[in-house]
Amino acid sequence: MMKYENQDDGDAGLHESQDEMESLPLDEPSVVSGGATPTPGREPTGRTTFYTYLITMRTNIQGFGGSEFIVRRRFRDVVALSERLSETHRGFFVPVRPDKSVVESQMMQSEQFVEQRRAQVEKYLNKLAAHPVIRRSEELRAFLITRGRVLQLPKSVDVSPKQPSVVAAEGRTGGDLMRMFKELRQSVVNDWGRVKPLVVEEDKEFLERKEWLLEFEQQLSNLSQQAEALVKAQQDIGETMGELGLAFVKLTKFETDEAVFNSQRVRAADMKNVATAAVKSGRLYRELNSQTVKHLDKLHDYLGVMLAANTAFSDRSSALLTVQTLSTELTSLKSRIEKLEAASSKIFGGDRSRMRKIEELKETVRLTEDAKSSAVREYEGIKEHNRSELERLDKERHDDFMCMLRAFVLNQAGYAEKMANVWEKLTEETGEYAREGKSVNF
Amino acid sequence: MEQQRTVSGSSQSPRSPPSQPYLSVSVTDPVKLGNGVQAYISYRVITKTNLPEYQGTEKIVIRRYSDFVWLRDRLFDKYKGIFIPPLPEKSAVEKFRFSAEFIEMRRQALDVFINRIASHCELQQSDDLRTFLQADEETMERLRSQETGIFKRKPADFLQIIKDVQTKMSDVVLGKEKPVEESNAEHEKLKHYIFELENHVAEAQKHAYRLVKRHREYGESLSDLGRAFKLLGACEVNALGKAFSELGTKSEAISTKLQKEAHHLLLNFEEPLKDYVRAVQSIKATIAERANAFRQHCELAETIKLKEINLDKLMLTRSDKVGEAELEYKELKAASEEATRRYETIVRRMNEEFLRFQEEKTNDMGIAFHEFAKGQARLANGFADAWRSLVPKLDAYSSVSQ
Numbered sequence: 001m002m003k004y005e006n007q008d009d010g011d012a013g014l015h016e017s018q019d020e021m022e023s024l025p026l027d028e029p030s031v032v033s034g035g036a037t038p039t040p041g042r043e044p045t046g047r048t049t050f051y052t053y054l055i056t057m058r059t060n061i062q063g064f065g066g067s068e069f070i071v072r073r074r075f076r077d078v079v080a081l082s083e084r085l086s087e088t089h090r091g092f093f094v095p096v097r098p099d100k101s102v103v104e105s106q107m108m109q110s111e112q113f114v115e116q117r118r119a120q121v122e123k124y125l126n127k128l129a130a131h132p133v134i135r136r137s138e139e140l141r142a143f144l145i146t147r148g149r150v151l152q153l154p155k156s157v158d159v160s161p162k163q164p165s166v167v168a169a170e171g172r173t174g175g176d177l178m179r180m181f182k183e184l185r186q187s188v189v190n191d192w193g194r195v196k197p198l199v200v201e202e203d204k205e206f207l208e209r210k211e212w213l214l215e216f217e218q219q220l221s222n223l224s225q226q227a228e229a230l231v232k233a234q235q236d237i238g239e240t241m242g243e244l245g246l247a248f249v250k251l252t253k254f255e256t257d258e259a260v261f262n263s264q265r266v267r268a269a270d271m272k273n274v275a276t277a278a279v280k281s282g283r284l285y286r287e288l289n290s291q292t293v294k295h296l297d298k299l300h301d302y303l304g305v306m307l308a309a310n311t312a313f314s315d316r317s318s319a320l321l322t323v324q325t326l327s328t329e330l331t332s333l334k335s336r337i338e339k340l341e342a343a344s345s346k347i348f349g350g351d352r353s354r355m356r357k358i359e360e361l362k363e364t365v366r367l368t369e370d371a372k373s374s375a376v377r378e379y380e381g382i383k384e385h386n387r388s389e390l391e392r393l394d395k396e397r398h399d400d401f402m403c404m405l406r407a408f409v410l411n412q413a414g415y416a417e418k419m420a421n422v423w424e425k426l427t428e429e430t431g432e433y434a435r436e437g438k439s440v441n442f
Numbered sequence: 443m444e445q446q447r448t449v450s451g452s453s454q455s456p457r458s459p460p461s462q463p464y465l466s467v468s469v470t471d472p473v474k475l476g477n478g479v480q481a482y483i484s485y486r487v488i489t490k491t492n493l494p495e496y497q498g499t500e501k502i503v504i505r506r507y508s509d510f511v512w513l514r515d516r517l518f519d520k521y522k523g524i525f526i527p528p529l530p531e532k533s534a535v536e537k538f539r540f541s542a543e544f545i546e547m548r549r550q551a552l553d554v555f556i557n558r559i560a561s562h563c564e565l566q567q568s569d570d571l572r573t574f575l576q577a578d579e580e581t582m583e584r585l586r587s588q589e590t591g592i593f594k595r596k597p598a599d600f601l602q603i604i605k606d607v608q609t610k611m612s613d614v615v616l617g618k619e620k621p622v623e624e625s626n627a628e629h630e631k632l633k634h635y636i637f638e639l640e641n642h643v644a645e646a647q648k649h650a651y652r653l654v655k656r657h658r659e660y661g662e663s664l665s666d667l668g669r670a671f672k673l674l675g676a677c678e679v680n681a682l683g684k685a686f687s688e689l690g691t692k693s694e695a696i697s698t699k700l701q702k703e704a705h706h707l708l709l710n711f712e713e714p715l716k717d718y719v720r721a722v723q724s725i726k727a728t729i730a731e732r733a734n735a736f737r738q739h740c741e742l743a744e745t746i747k748l749k750e751i752n753l754d755k756l757m758l759t760r761s762d763k764v765g766e767a768e769l770e771y772k773e774l775k776a777a778s779e780e781a782t783r784r785y786e787t788i789v790r791r792m793n794e795e796f797l798r799f800q801e802e803k804t805n806d807m808g809i810a811f812h813e814f815a816k817g818q819a820r821l822a823n824g825f826a827d828a829w830r831s832l833v834p835k836l837d838a839y840s841s842v843s844q
Contacts (some may be wrong), residue, residue, distance in 0.1 A: 216677045223670040226663065233663040237656040244649040251642045258635050261797055267804040274811050281818070398682050402840040405685055409832050416825035423819035430815055433808035 050074055051114055053121055057129075057144045063136070069145045075100075078121055081143045089134060090315035090378075091385030093308035093393065095127035127304075132392070133385075203383075209390060210313060217306040224303060227296040231289060238285025245278030270430060277426040281419055288415040295411060298404040305393065316386055319379040326372040333368060337361045465491045465560045467575065469505075469553040472545045482506050483545060485552065489575045501576050507532065509574065510552055512586045516570040517559070522731045522784065523791030524565065525799055527558035528720030543705065547713060554717065564791075622740045623733065632796065633729055640722045647715035654708045661700030668693030681839035688835055696828050703821045710817065714810035718803060725799070732792065735785040742778035749774055 052072045059067060082097035098120035125144075128134050248271045255268040337358055344354040471486040489501045510529055518526045530551035533544075559565045573585070624630075668690040675686030749771050756764045 212677070216674075219670070219674040219677050223667075223674050226667040226670040229663045230667050233656070233660040237653070237660050240649060240652045240656045244646065244653055247642070247646040247649050251646060254638065254642050258631075258638075261800045263797075263800040263804040267800075267807055270804070270808055270811055274814070277815065277818075398680070401682055402685060402836065405689055406833070406836050406840070409689070409829050409836065413826050413829035413833070416822050416829060420819055420822035420826055423815050423822055426815035427812065427819050430808055430812035433805065433812045 050076075051117075053118055055125065055144065061135075064141070064145065066145075071144065071147060073143065075117065075121070077143065078124070081139060082124075084139045085128070085134060085137065086311065088139060089137065089385075090319070091312050091382030091389070092131070092133055093305055093312050093389045094134065095124060095131065096304050096307050097124055206316075206383075206386070213306070213309060217303070220299060220302055220306065224296075224299040227299055231293055231296070234285055234289040234292060238282045238289065240282075241278050241285060242282030245275045245280075245282060248272075248275035248278065273426055273429045277422050280422045284415055284419050284422070288411065291411045291415075292408065295404055295408045298400055302397065302400070309389070309393070312382075312386055312389060316379070316382045319375065319382045322375045323372065323379050326368060326375055330365065330368050330372060333361055333365050337365070461492060463493055465489070465493055465496075465566060467553075467556045467560050469549055469556060472549050474545075483548070485549060487556070487575065495572060497576055503576065503582075504579055505574070505582065507548070507552070508586055509582055510555065512582075513559075513570055513574045514555075517565060517568060518727070520568065520570070521565060521791075522735065523728065523788035523795065524562070525721065525725050525728055525795045526565075527555045527562075528717065528724045529555055530720075543708065547709060550709060550713065551717065622737050624736050629732075632792075636722060636725050636729065640719065640726070643715065643718045643722060647712065647719055650707075650712040650715050654704050654712055657700050657704035657707060661697045661704065664693050664700065665697035668697065685836055685839045688832060692828055692832055696825060699821055699824045699828075703817055706817045707814070710813035711810050714806055718807070721799070721803070728788075728792065728795075732785070732788045735781065735788050739778075739781040739785040742774065742781045746771075746774055746778050 052074045055071050055073055057069045057071075059069075078097060079100065082094075085094050098117065128140055134140055252268050252271040252275060255264050255271065259265050259268065340354055340358050340361070344351045344358065347354075466489070468488050469485050470488065472483045473485075474481060475484055476482055484504050484506050487503050487505050489496065489503075490499060492499060511532070514526060514529050517524075530548050559568075559571055565571065574582075577585070671686045671690030671693060673690075675683045675690060677683070678686060749767070753764070753767050753771050756767050
């Protein structure tokens with residue numbers, strides 16, 4: 001059931017917020033023993049085990065021809081999908097896929113690792129499904145619908161210089177993410193440093209946007225780091241509050257057991273109240289924190305978008321490089337033809353070998369002109385993708401961040417109020433000590 | 443602060459204006475003096491009283507930490523059995539830094555110390571207290587520097603030396619190496635209670651101290667977050683930028699509240715717990731004194747028996763050493779009675795003190811808990827108000843079209 005209310009953006013009926021295209025892997029990734037691909041180095045008959053994930057996709061987009069699709073995929077397929085999408089969707093901010101990294105996974109229990117990966121894959125697929133262009137792509141469709149093994153799709157001819165591999169570890173702790181981004185940014189910057197003297201980007205507006213994006217990325221990364229520090233601080237204070245509560249629980253029990261005087265019983269009762277308040281407060285901090293993590297996760301998401309944007313921009317640079325390279329080629333080819341024609345015209349009757357050469361060169365020019373046309377088309381296409389993506393980024397960013405800020409603030413306020421209640425109760429319970437006046441002033 | 447002398451039920455005569463006896467002391471105005479390793483802090487100790495034993499109604503003297511130590515040591519020696527109020531630790535390391543917080547904590551602790559003494563019905567009558575509160579600085583310095591020996595050369599204590607020497611000898615003679623211990627069930631229970639109590643309270647204090655640190659860290663992280671929000675806001679040009687900026691400013695403001703609360707928590711919650719630990723340790727010292735007194739009482743009683751037997755022997759044989767032995771016996775008897783009296787005084791005092799201690803601690807802790815609760819409530823309400831005040835602003839910004 002599709003809603004057509006918000007059609008003002010002129011899109012052909014696929015409005016992001018109305019359609020539902022979710023991927024919901026079920027709880028249990030199953031282990032499949034596959035003997036098909038022996039690992040190099042092992043015995044030929046060695047069996048390898050790998051995990052597959054059950055991917056459930058629900059949609060109301062009519063183009064899919066159904067409302068629910070269930071397939072099994074392994075991580076390798078996800079990687080393949082991601083690579084394919086970067087090839088076919090150059091210039092778009094293609095969401096970055098989960099990390100392949102094996103190192104950290106070896107430190108975890110395999111259960112934990114698989115669960116983490118499952119969550120990452122789910123998030124990734126949903127990001128793809130949320131992208132207005134990618135959600136309609138053949139590659140994603142095939143991945144989500146085609147039963148059995150996803151066939152290896154033929155790779156397109158790649159004329160551009162190698163891109164730096166773009167991966168991200170989503171759902172990881174922000175700290176790792178930060179490190180990876182720093183390294184990646186370094187490598188991306190370095191690559192561009194190499195390419196710079198050759199590519200002449202003349203679009204001033206684009207250059208300004210790029211610079212702005214770099215600054216924005218830096219500040220976002222900084223904010224993300226501080227957000228992480230906040231989460232840790234909230235966790236710590238909650239923990240200590242809880243431990244303080246437990247210490248008072250022990251004291252309460254001790255004084256109650258050993259009580260000789262009434263004053264001890266009174267104190268035990270007071271300490272019990274303190275313990276209760278502290279333990280409650282500790283719990284509230286924990287809850288506050290798990291919400292805070294969810295809200296501030298948006299920041300990490302956008303850092304991923306920054307990575308995708310970097311890739312999209314380097315797609316553009318390399319496409320431009322291709323155009324300019326071909327242009328230079330053409331120019332030099334044409335001047336060679338000119339020279340040859342000039343030389344050949346001086347000879348009466350023509351110069352057979354030179355004439356042949358000129359013909360060859362003219363053929364090369366035709367081919368090169370074709371190549372250049374398609375390169376220009378490609379470049380213009382990428383430029384347009386960049387532009388529309390930047391526009392989309394501006395709008396979505398505004399909405400997402402406003403949402404995030406509001407949720408963050410409301411969450412903080414809500415829990416602060418709950419905590420105030422806890423402590424006001426204790427204030428009341430210990431009120432007699434204030435009224436009696438102090439015999440010894442602290 | 444008011445201090446009442448115990449007047450058993452009698453009401454004031456309506457004719458004369460009521461002039462309740464009072465002794466009020468305050469420790470104020472810490473001033474750092476000296477340089478480097480020899481730096482120290484001096485305090486103004488102001489005494490207001492109408493007690494006849496004191497010179498005048500108000501007296502101000504300058505004292506330093508070691509003067510308080512002198513007083514504590516004198517009281518500990520003279521009033522065995524009483525739980526002498528504890529002093530803050532003599533920290534050699536923090537002295538160098540002398541942070542404002544450290545100075546304030548120490549001043550507060552010293553003020554509490556002297557007031558507890560002034561309000562204790564036995565301790566408040568001590569000569570040493572009067573000296574401490576009134577003597578001029580030079581006298582005080584002289585007295586302070588005399589406290590180098592373990593034994594104070596007073597006539598009454600000469601006997602003590604003799605006793606100790608004799609008991610050591612009798613130990614060797616009798617082959618008794620093992621120290622004698624009380625077999626008082628109630629006292630055993632008390633000892634067990636005190637030793638365990640120290641562990642429990644120390645743990646609570648440890649977590650309280652950590653909690654102070656956590657407040658500071660939380661405050662710092664909010665401050666850093668605020669700054670990061672503002673920087674990102676500067677990147678954005680529209681309403682979103684303003685939203686970030688507002689959030690940043692608010693974060694920084696809240697961070698200040700946390701730092702303030704950390705300070706309040708340290709002085710009004712952690713310090714009382716620390717004081718509780720010190721008090722328990724002071725009781726342990728008193729327990730040790732009681733054990734000493736018991737041991738002396740036992741050993742002298744033993745020695746007396748032997749001397750009696752010896753004396754009877756001598757009297758039977760009409761030895762000319764009888765006179766000397768009789769004199770010795772008389773002295774030892776007096777010393778033994780003295781030792782027994784001392785031991786019994788300690789026992790009596792401890793019983794009273796234990797009750798007083800429990801009541802005092804219930805009150806002290808009650809106040810500390812109340813301050814803790816008030817502070818946390820204040821903090822939480824401050825947070826809630828600050829964050830809530832942002833919501834309408836954020837709503838306004840998000841309704842502004844980009």
